[in-house]
Amino acid sequence: MEKQFPIKKIIDDQGNLIDSQYEGEIDQELVQQLYYHMLRIRLFDRKAISLQRQGRIGTYPPFEGQEASQVGSVLALGNDDWVFPTYRDHGATLTFGADMMRTFLYWNGRSEGVIPPEGKNIFPAAVPIATQIPHAVGTAWAEKRKDTSNVAIAYFGDGATSEGDFHEGLNFASVFQTPTILFNQNNQYAISVPVEKQMHSETIAQKGLAYDIPSVRIDGNDCFAVYFETKKAVERARNGEGPTLIEAVTWRTGAHTTADDPTKYRPDGQGENVINPVERLEHYMKHHDFWDEAWVTKIENELTNEVEAAVEAMEQYPKPNPEDLFDHVFQNNPKQLEEQKHAYLEHLGRV
Amino acid sequence: MDVKTETKTQVNTTQKLTMVQAVNDALKTMLESDKTTMLLGEDIGKNGGVFRATEGLQEQFGEDRVVDTPLSESGIVGTSVGLAVNGFKPVAEMQFMGFIYPAFDQLMTHVSRIRAKTMGHYSVPLVVRAPYGAGIRAPEIHSDSAEAIFTHMPGIKVVCPSTPYDAKGLLIASIEDPDPVIFMEPMRSYRAQREEVPEGKYTLEIGKGKRVQEGTDVTVIAWGAMLPVAQQAVKQAEQQGMSCEVLDLKTLYPLDRDLIAESVQKTGRAVIVHEAQSTGGLGQDIMSVIHDTSFLYLRAPIERVTGFDVPVPFFALEDHHLPTPKRVLASIEKAVHF
Numbered sequence: 001m002e003k004q005f006p007i008k009k010i011i012d013d014q015g016n017l018i019d020s021q022y023e024g025e026i027d028q029e030l031v032q033q034l035y036y037h038m039l040r041i042r043l044f045d046r047k048a049i050s051l052q053r054q055g056r057i058g059t060y061p062p063f064e065g066q067e068a069s070q071v072g073s074v075l076a077l078g079n080d081d082w083v084f085p086t087y088r089d090h091g092a093t094l095t096f097g098a099d100m101m102r103t104f105l106y107w108n109g110r111s112e113g114v115i116p117p118e119g120k121n122i123f124p125a126a127v128p129i130a131t132q133i134p135h136a137v138g139t140a141w142a143e144k145r146k147d148t149s150n151v152a153i154a155y156f157g158d159g160a161t162s163e164g165d166f167h168e169g170l171n172f173a174s175v176f177q178t179p180t181i182l183f184n185q186n187n188q189y190a191i192s193v194p195v196e197k198q199m200h201s202e203t204i205a206q207k208g209l210a211y212d213i214p215s216v217r218i219d220g221n222d223c224f225a226v227y228f229e230t231k232k233a234v235e236r237a238r239n240g241e242g243p244t245l246i247e248a249v250t251w252r253t254g255a256h257t258t259a260d261d262p263t264k265y266r267p268d269g270q271g272e273n274v275i276n277p278v279e280r281l282e283h284y285m286k287h288h289d290f291w292d293e294a295w296v297t298k299i300e301n302e303l304t305n306e307v308e309a310a311v312e313a314m315e316q317y318p319k320p321n322p323e324d325l326f327d328h329v330f331q332n333n334p335k336q337l338e339e340q341k342h343a344y345l346e347h348l349g350r351v
Numbered sequence: 352m353d354v355k356t357e358t359k360t361q362v363n364t365t366q367k368l369t370m371v372q373a374v375n376d377a378l379k380t381m382l383e384s385d386k387t388t389m390l391l392g393e394d395i396g397k398n399g400g401v402f403r404a405t406e407g408l409q410e411q412f413g414e415d416r417v418v419d420t421p422l423s424e425s426g427i428v429g430t431s432v433g434l435a436v437n438g439f440k441p442v443a444e445m446q447f448m449g450f451i452y453p454a455f456d457q458l459m460t461h462v463s464r465i466r467a468k469t470m471g472h473y474s475v476p477l478v479v480r481a482p483y484g485a486g487i488r489a490p491e492i493h494s495d496s497a498e499a500i501f502t503h504m505p506g507i508k509v510v511c512p513s514t515p516y517d518a519k520g521l522l523i524a525s526i527e528d529p530d531p532v533i534f535m536e537p538m539r540s541y542r543a544q545r546e547e548v549p550e551g552k553y554t555l556e557i558g559k560g561k562r563v564q565e566g567t568d569v570t571v572i573a574w575g576a577m578l579p580v581a582q583q584a585v586k587q588a589e590q591q592g593m594s595c596e597v598l599d600l601k602t603l604y605p606l607d608r609d610l611i612a613e614s615v616q617k618t619g620r621a622v623i624v625h626e627a628q629s630t631g632g633l634g635q636d637i638m639s640v641i642h643d644t645s646f647l648y649l650r651a652p653i654e655r656v657t658g659f660d661v662p663v664p665f666f667a668l669e670d671h672h673l674p675t676p677k678r679v680l681a682s683i684e685k686a687v688h689f
């Protein structure tokens with residue numbers, strides 16, 4: 001199966017172009033866009049870890065190592081498409097337009113953090129594994145029924161492929177030929193369980209075969225491979241050709257979450273040779289004359305300021321309101337819930 | 352310690368353990384004493400569980416007995432049913448109670464009724480362990496307290512200890528029980544206290560609660576992580592001169608009706624504390640036990656202090672959802688001064 005689903009790459013680990021058919025398609029704008037967003041989300045991710053360490057936000061699941069998979073895939077979407085992320089996909093959602101201050105808020109235990117900007121179709125991060133996959137299929141189905149050309153992308157990990165919702169989602173996508181991109185980030189581990197213990201199959205891509213869903217296996221650390229393969233899947237979906245399964249082979253550089261200790265289960269030195277996708281793009285830019293030191297310094301400063309401003313805004317955000325516990329459960333609260341609310345506010349001395 | 356309901360074998364010495372260590376010790380004791388015991392779960396092997404409840408057990412007992420399963424709760428519970436009907440004693444871990452829901456179908460449509468529908472020909476001696484509850488600033492879904500869903504299921508026992516000593520004795524009893532048990536572990540209490548726990552094997556009777564404090568004015572009923580909350584409130588109430596009796600139910604199905612009745616008949620007042628949502632919560636069953644057994648003894652309406660009828664909120668609001676000592680105290684006062 002590994003032969004049937006070879007890992008597609010456009011640049012190698014050292015940033016050399018190895019698939020010349022893309023030479024004409026990679027221009028300054030695309031390169032800078034990819035680099036800008038990968039750097040931006042990396043700064044966000046590192047900041048989130050440090051905030052957690054200082055007790056300024058709660059447990060946080062870092063995505064370092066997966067920048068190319070997230071940015072490359074989401075940049076292949078259009079503004080009206082739908083994104084169904086997991087808890088680890090803030091790189092994708094931030095690049096698609098989620099608000100950074102709110103993303104920090106989410107990890108500070110605030111519901112306000114999941115609200116997307118006006119006009120952006122970003123579903124809240126799915127915490128129960130694989131549950132978002134059928135949602136993305138259903139939303140794509142709705143777009144198909146409405147005769148639009150919009151698509152939905154579902155992000156999920158290697159561990160998610162073991163849940164029923166993965167298989168049920170794929171089958172529905174296949175039966176109803178929905179415009180869905182099933183985007184797997186195979187980061188090699190589901191918490192402590194390595195992918196070879198998660199499944200006996202050699203690849204995740206091959207799981208699409210059973211559902212007759214076109215499937216491809218790509219180097220998830222090669223932002224170009226991710227971008228161009230996702231773009232193909234998006235085009236197929238827009239043209240009414242149904243779903244695609246993409247297995248992006250990548251690597252979770254850090255811990256599963258800030259509460260996890262990977263030295264408990266990872267062999268010493270594993271992953272040491274993986275070149276981070278941001279550095280890999282940097283190599284490519286240097287080899288191919290896209291590197292502009294002044295531009296890089298400028299965006300580094302801008303992005304650092306953006307992240308700092310988002311943290312500041314998060315910390316100055318109004319305190320949580322106990323009324324919010326009750327006020328959004330139904331459109332019109334039943335009387336008994338209103339009574340519970342009233343009794344509690346009275347207890348707090350607020351009414 | 353309720354000596355009456357306790358059976359001990361080879362218990363000589365004790366060690367000071369936290370609840371999560373006591374759980375580990377119970378699992379180890381059963382893996383040692385019964386070759387058919389198997390542990391199944393996500394990240395329970397090499398990683399020793401996300402709370403370290405299974406720390407060191409795979410190393411000691413091997414990958415065939417302490418199994419890192421694929422990420423699939425329905426798969427874990429469904430295959431455990433198959434293992435259980437064919438000679439094994441599976442102890443399945445749900446990483447958090449909020450992730451038990453994919454296994455709901457297996458629990459409701461099979462685990463609950465295999466014995467009944469086969470007239471005892473097949474049975475499912477299965478334990479499903481699940482850390483539960485809010486109050487540790489965990490991400491969403493990690494904080495559910497879903498006991499009432501399972502007490503409502505027929506054919507399944509539900510156990511919920513509040514101390515290290517009880518956790519070990521009840522977990523061993525659950526593993527030895529011939530029927531399925533959902534074993535809820537209050538994660539907020541996992542490391543909150545250390546207690547002397549006997550080494551080796553001992554069991555506590557499932558279905559027996561415990562009077563943890565005697566009193567005459569009001570009975571305060573709680574379990575799991577709400578027990579310390581109730582106790583804090585009781586301390587304050589006693590400073591105001593109210594004499595409180597505190598019950599730790601320990602088993603949520605079947606309820607210890609005798610203990611509840613005996614206590615409420617003495618005090619004439621009851622305050623029930625649970626963190627799960629109010630409607631359909633276990634508090635309502637306890638009220639009906641009191642109604643059925645002790646109606647004429649009541650001197651005040653029964654009070655309930657519970658979570659609200661809302662999804663467990665993200666953690667910034669969880670302290671508002673959880674019963675607090677202050678809310679419990681207010682209910683004690685209301686009952687006593689009725």
Ligand SMILES: Cc1ncc(C[n+]2csc(CCOP(=O)(O)OP(=O)(O)O)c2C)c(N)n1
Binds near residue numbers: 088128
């Ligand atoms: C239904 C369910 N079961 C268990 C968990 C606990 N859990 C959180 S993340 C995780 C591993 C997920 O692995 P994978 O799908 O590979 O995604 P990754 O975390 O590597 O991005 C587990 C078991 C959960 N969130 N949901």
